[in-house]
Amino acid sequence: MVDRLDLQLIAAALRRFAWIRLWTQTVLAVVVVGVLLFNNIGGQLSARADRALGLGPGLSLTTLSFFVLLWSIWQSGLVIRCGRALASPVRPGKGETSRLLRRGVLADLVGLCLAAVGYQALAGSLFFQASMQAGFAFGGVMTTPGGRITNYPITSLEMLSVLSNTQVLFAHLIGVLISLWLLQRVHRPR
Numbered sequence: 001m002v003d004r005l006d007l008q009l010i011a012a013a014l015r016r017f018a019w020i021r022l023w024t025q026t027v028l029a030v031v032v033v034g035v036l037l038f039n040n041i042g043g044q045l046s047a048r049a050d051r052a053l054g055l056g057p058g059l060s061l062t063t064l065s066f067f068v069l070l071w072s073i074w075q076s077g078l079v080i081r082c083g084r085a086l087a088s089p090v091r092p093g094k095g096e097t098s099r100l101l102r103r104g105v106l107a108d109l110v111g112l113c114l115a116a117v118g119y120q121a122l123a124g125s126l127f128f129q130a131s132m133q134a135g136f137a138f139g140g141v142m143t144t145p146g147g148r149i150t151n152y153p154i155t156s157l158e159m160l161s162v163l164s165n166t167q168v169l170f171a172h173l174i175g176v177l178i179s180l181w182l183l184q185r186v187h188r189p190r
Contacts, residue, residue, distance in 0.1 A: 007086060013185050014083030021178040022076035025069060028171035032066050035164035039157060055125050055161055061118030062165045068111035069168055072175050075104040101183040108175035115169040122162050129154055
């Protein structure tokens, strides 16, 4: 049986760290959605939107990771509610609390995987674009059939897409770390 003081400490830790996780992930999610919207609007307004070199898969995976982040934020709210319930007379069991925390860890791990693969796609595309500028791709500088040299400089808009990916990656990393610590705290031997 868990003594009352230890249960109060666990409930306080669940509430406090779930709030930290919720607000940190929310702020980073706002940054990500802002950058993705700016990237989408700016990409449509850009004169060279038709010549973008393969950022689509990386941005798609970043967007999927963002949706997983939204679900993870919702899980943080459930952990806060669970922490409040632990301080009340009718409290959830250890197994229910553990399942809730494990779902949060799983969501953040899925988001990390999606964001990592998206980062690789974005970085690979930008590396290929940079190597075309330097003349390394295809053994030389690319030219059009008319003999004109094609140059695809990396723009700040393309770098923003990488920034959105790193923000969602960082948000999921924070979620995993906090959830694992809370899970360890719930299962710590008394």
